[in-house]
Amino acid sequence: MKRKTLMINLAVPLMAVLFSLAVGALFILITGKNPFFVYSILFSGIFGNLYGIGQLFFYATPLIFTGLAVAFAFKAGLFNIGCEGQLYMGSLLCAWTGCVFSGLPGLLLIPVCLAAAAAGGAAWGFIPGMLKAKTGAHEVITTIMLNFIALAFTNYIVTSHFFVPGTVRTPQIAAAARLPAIAGILPGFKGSSLNFSFFIALAAALAVWYILYLSRFGYELRAMGYNPAAGEYAGVDSSKMMIVTLAVSGGISGLVGSNYVMGYKYYFEQGFSGGVGFMGIAVALLGKNHPFGIIAASLLFGGLSFGSLLVNSVVPKEILDILQAVVILSVVVGNTVFSRILLRNSATGDDKPDTQRADAIIGEQVSREGLRRK
Amino acid sequence: MAFLAVELRNITKTFPGVIANNNINLGVKDGEIHAIVGENGAGKSTLMNILYGLEHQDKGNIVIRGKKVRMENPHVAISHGIGMVHQHFMLVRRFTVAENIVLGREPRRGPFTDIRKGLEKIREISDRYGFGIPAGEITGNLPVGMLQRAEIVKVLYRGAKILILDEPTAVLTPQEVKELFLILRNLKEQGHTVIFITHKLKEVMEIADRVTVMRKGAVAGVRQTGETDESELSRMMIGRTVYLETGRKKAEKKETLLELRGVSLEDEKGVKALDNVSLELSSGEILGIAGVEGNGQNDLLEAVWGLKKTSSGKIYLMGRDITRLEPARARREGMSYIPADRQRHGLVLEYSVAFNMALGRQADRSFSHGIWKMNFTGMREKSRQMISEYNIVPGNPGAPAYSLSGGNQQKIVVAREIDRNPSVLLAAHPTRGVDIGVVEIIYKKLLEERAKGKGIILVSSELSEILALSDRILVMFSGRITGETSPDKTCEEELGMMMTGSISMQERQ
Ligand SMILES: Nc1ncnc2c1ncn2[C@@H]1O[C@H](COP(=O)(O)OP(=O)(O)O)[C@@H](O)[C@H]1O
Ligand SMILES: [Mg+2]
Numbered sequence: 001m002k003r004k005t006l007m008i009n010l011a012v013p014l015m016a017v018l019f020s021l022a023v024g025a026l027f028i029l030i031t032g033k034n035p036f037f038v039y040s041i042l043f044s045g046i047f048g049n050l051y052g053i054g055q056l057f058f059y060a061t062p063l064i065f066t067g068l069a070v071a072f073a074f075k076a077g078l079f080n081i082g083c084e085g086q087l088y089m090g091s092l093l094c095a096w097t098g099c100v101f102s103g104l105p106g107l108l109l110i111p112v113c114l115a116a117a118a119a120g121g122a123a124w125g126f127i128p129g130m131l132k133a134k135t136g137a138h139e140v141i142t143t144i145m146l147n148f149i150a151l152a153f154t155n156y157i158v159t160s161h162f163f164v165p166g167t168v169r170t171p172q173i174a175a176a177a178r179l180p181a182i183a184g185i186l187p188g189f190k191g192s193s194l195n196f197s198f199f200i201a202l203a204a205a206l207a208v209w210y211i212l213y214l215s216r217f218g219y220e221l222r223a224m225g226y227n228p229a230a231g232e233y234a235g236v237d238s239s240k241m242m243i244v245t246l247a248v249s250g251g252i253s254g255l256v257g258s259n260y261v262m263g264y265k266y267y268f269e270q271g272f273s274g275g276v277g278f279m280g281i282a283v284a285l286l287g288k289n290h291p292f293g294i295i296a297a298s299l300l301f302g303g304l305s306f307g308s309l310l311v312n313s314v315v316p317k318e319i320l321d322i323l324q325a326v327v328i329l330s331v332v333v334g335n336t337v338f339s340r341i342l343l344r345n346s347a348t349g350d351d352k353p354d355t356q357r358a359d360a361i362i363g364e365q366v367s368r369e370g371l372r373r374k
Numbered sequence: 375m376a377f378l379a380v381e382l383r384n385i386t387k388t389f390p391g392v393i394a395n396n397n398i399n400l401g402v403k404d405g406e407i408h409a410i411v412g413e414n415g416a417g418k419s420t421l422m423n424i425l426y427g428l429e430h431q432d433k434g435n436i437v438i439r440g441k442k443v444r445m446e447n448p449h450v451a452i453s454h455g456i457g458m459v460h461q462h463f464m465l466v467r468r469f470t471v472a473e474n475i476v477l478g479r480e481p482r483r484g485p486f487t488d489i490r491k492g493l494e495k496i497r498e499i500s501d502r503y504g505f506g507i508p509a510g511e512i513t514g515n516l517p518v519g520m521l522q523r524a525e526i527v528k529v530l531y532r533g534a535k536i537l538i539l540d541e542p543t544a545v546l547t548p549q550e551v552k553e554l555f556l557i558l559r560n561l562k563e564q565g566h567t568v569i570f571i572t573h574k575l576k577e578v579m580e581i582a583d584r585v586t587v588m589r590k591g592a593v594a595g596v597r598q599t600g601e602t603d604e605s606e607l608s609r610m611m612i613g614r615t616v617y618l619e620t621g622r623k624k625a626e627k628k629e630t631l632l633e634l635r636g637v638s639l640e641d642e643k644g645v646k647a648l649d650n651v652s653l654e655l656s657s658g659e660i661l662g663i664a665g666v667e668g669n670g671q672n673d674l675l676e677a678v679w680g681l682k683k684t685s686s687g688k689i690y691l692m693g694r695d696i697t698r699l700e701p702a703r704a705r706r707e708g709m710s711y712i713p714a715d716r717q718r719h720g721l722v723l724e725y726s727v728a729f730n731m732a733l734g735r736q737a738d739r740s741f742s743h744g745i746w747k748m749n750f751t752g753m754r755e756k757s758r759q760m761i762s763e764y765n766i767v768p769g770n771p772g773a774p775a776y777s778l779s780g781g782n783q784q785k786i787v788v789a790r791e792i793d794r795n796p797s798v799l800l801a802a803h804p805t806r807g808v809d810i811g812v813v814e815i816i817y818k819k820l821l822e823e824r825a826k827g828k829g830i831i832l833v834s835s836e837l838s839e840i841l842a843l844s845d846r847i848l849v850m851f852s853g854r855i856t857g858e859t860s861p862d863k864t865c866e867e868e869l870g871m872m873m874t875g876s877i878s879m880q881e882r883q
Binding site for chain 1: 703704705711719720722723732733742
């Protein structure tokens with residue numbers, strides 16, 4: 001049983017990637033180009049030199065953070081659709097801290113800025129957690145709405161209060177607050193924006209894995225995600241758990257700021273994220289909500305993002321957006337189809353893939369909330 | 375020669391690590407009520423799932439009325455007139471009963487569902503067999519017994535002639551069981567064939583024509599109910615004679631462990647679930663609470679446990695006021711709770727056996743070192759010990775809880791709650807859906823705890839259980855305690871009448 005599940009978890013994403021490459025080839029043909037040629041540009045551009053690999057990791061970094069954030073909440077049965085807003089709040093606070101506390105030495109300023117990034121995101125995750133715990137407001141709605149507020153708020157700040165005139169960005173953070181670029185240490189990566197934040201992302205994945213699977217906190221969190229009623233019976237304070245989980249999830253999103261603000265441009269800029277907050281949902285899905293799966297999924301999606309720049313001169317870069325979308329669609333469909341073929345036990349076997357589990361959890365929450373309102 | 379309605383030939387089915395069905399042969403005659411009995415994990419559900427096309431046999435054949443059939447999926451089964459009612463109902467709670475019944479087979483007029491035509495047909499089925507179901511009601515508002523009837527009507531609506539009922543009585547009150555049996559007899563009279571799974575031998579003797587006994591995945595024998603008795607069946611089922619004789623001694627009364635004073639509780643709709651309940655539980659005492667399901671027994675336990683907030687009254691545990699205690703605190707204060715619905719409250723099915731053994735006491739030293747570190751070694755050790763003590767199968771602490779049969783799931787909950795060594799144990803239906811061999815273990819454990827001076831509140835719909843274990847019995851009826859008696863002063867019949875409010879205490883005396 002376990003082995004079959006593992007097989008599905010590996011086979012489905014793999015097949016999805018192959019399938020989407022095939023679909024992509026079709027579209028490339030439609031544009032009148034040779035798919036082999038385009039793909040060879042893609043692969044040699046990414047894997048042919050250290051610069052490409054550096055960019056691959058660089059583009060994967062924010063996706064690891066947001067993917068982890070989504071998965072962390074999901075394990076507790078919560079849907080955090082608000083990573084985008086959380087990462088904006090975190091990054092802005094991070095940039096502000098990096099400018100204002102410029103007097104602090106680097107050894108201190110870097111952790112302080114990281115803490116600020118996490119705190120800004122955590123605050124934006126805390127609000128929906130609180131709303132859900134106290135009023136039952138569904139976190140899907142509240143996190144989405146808070147995205148708009150965060151976007152508008154940060155826009156307002158960088159256009160009216162804290163900005164470099166003539167731009168929509170903040171001033172640069174103090175030199176001491178900046179994370180070292182990898183190219184500065186290993187010259188082979190020259191030109192790549194890869195920076196130390198990538199290792200922070202890997203550390204975050206390790207930490208999330210440890211917390212979810214080896215700590216008592218994670219035991220209680222997942223118990224609540226699987227079966228809220230049993231969690232409550234077992235003495236897990238579900239209100240507290242919701243608030244903490246969404247705050248932590250938001251904090252992880254906020255750490256996206258470490259990549260862009262502390263490691264790349266050294267300032268916060270309006271609209272910098274390019275939707276990585278939403279991509280996190282797809283990353284978590286493809287990565288099966290497992291921290292290590294999320295790293296792999298981030299590399300794939302990061303590679304496609306970077307790859308779209310590589311092939312842009314030959315085919316429209318939307319081709320690679322199509323690839324991304326097809327990967328996601330095939331994973332969703334593949335989960336169901338494959339588990340039906342491999343696990344022929346719809347009667348008792350409950351080792352459902354996460355997508356179906358999600359439905360179950362949504363259903364459960366809805367019915368529980370329905371009861372509470374009555 | 376007339377064909378058998380159903381014939382299973384040499385069915386074998388293995389799951390990783392278990393042979394669920396080992397070369398099973400089963401013949402069900404047309405128009406009979408055929409019982410299948412066996413301990414939990416004997417392979418009854420698996421066999422029926424194969425017959426209904428939900429699982430697929432590794433070897434063997436299914437023959438329906440003399441014709442070999444490949445049961446690809448339930449659609450094939452339905453087209454051969456087979457219908458199955460599962461133990462866990464598959465109904466949409468927000469639909470009306472009628473909508474649920476026609477779901478997937480909606481009568482149509484043009485592109486629209488013709489619900490009136492559906493209603494007519496449902497009413498006709500309902501009247502013919504005496505179901506009496508309220509077709510227009512919202513499903514979620516109905517009691518369990520009614521949901522089950524809706525499931526049966528649904529199966530009949532789809533034209534089933536052969537009905538499979540998987541442990542239908544496990545969730546029913548004695549009164550509902552009686553009504554179900556009336557329906558089953560009507561079905562039989564009108565030519566239907568019924569396959570009835572249970573592990574209650576009394577029911578087999580009462581309703582079935584023939585019975586197939588399963589043990590450890592194999593058929594242990596087939597009997598005509600007229601030519602056998604409960605003790606023979608029980609021997610066949612578990613391979614030895616069981617004694618549920620509890621050998622109870624009079625316990626000397628000691629200190630009061632738990633006290634309720636005038637406790638009231640309103641449910642979500644504002645109806646009084648508990649109405650001014652007062653009781654005392656002493657050490658070394660088993661206090662039985664008898665009542666028809668839904669008369670406040672479970673609310674009583676949940677109020678004591680802290681899952682439901684009381685509206686008035688006080689609860690004292692060893693003299694301390696615990697009225698507003700959260701479940702987490704309740705555990706620390708020395709109470710344990712075997713909840714009525716093990717799958718909903720007692721277990722996280724996706725978790726392993728070992729993880730479930732820790733549920734609710736994950737903060738104990740045996741299970742974790744502080745909030746950041748689980749103690750996997752301790753957990754595995756503890757689990758191994760409880761697995762062997764309660765004979766839980768499969769004996770692998772890493773097996774996911776959902777892969778265990780219901781009885782073994784229940785053993786996890788009981789083992790865990792007793793192992794916590796509480797001074798007060800709240801036990802709701804501790805043996806529900808559990809076979810006789812396991813019942814024996816659980817009874818033994820409860821009596822051991824009592825002998826150690828623990829206080830136990832026992833809620834059960836099995837009157838024989840209440841009578842066998844209790845020192846004192848309280849009867850609950852619509853949220854109130856309506857009587858007190860003890861096993862040596864009463865009998866099942868009298869208790870039954872007290873529970874339904876047909877006689878009051880005064881009349882009895
Ligand atoms: N989907 C499954 N995966 C693994 N083992 C299973 C599965 N379904 C049933 N089993 C095992 O098969 C055996 C028979 O189970 P079951 O047919 O449910 O028994 P019964 O209905 O008689 O209680 C049990 O040991 C159970 O653990
Ligand atoms: Mg069963």
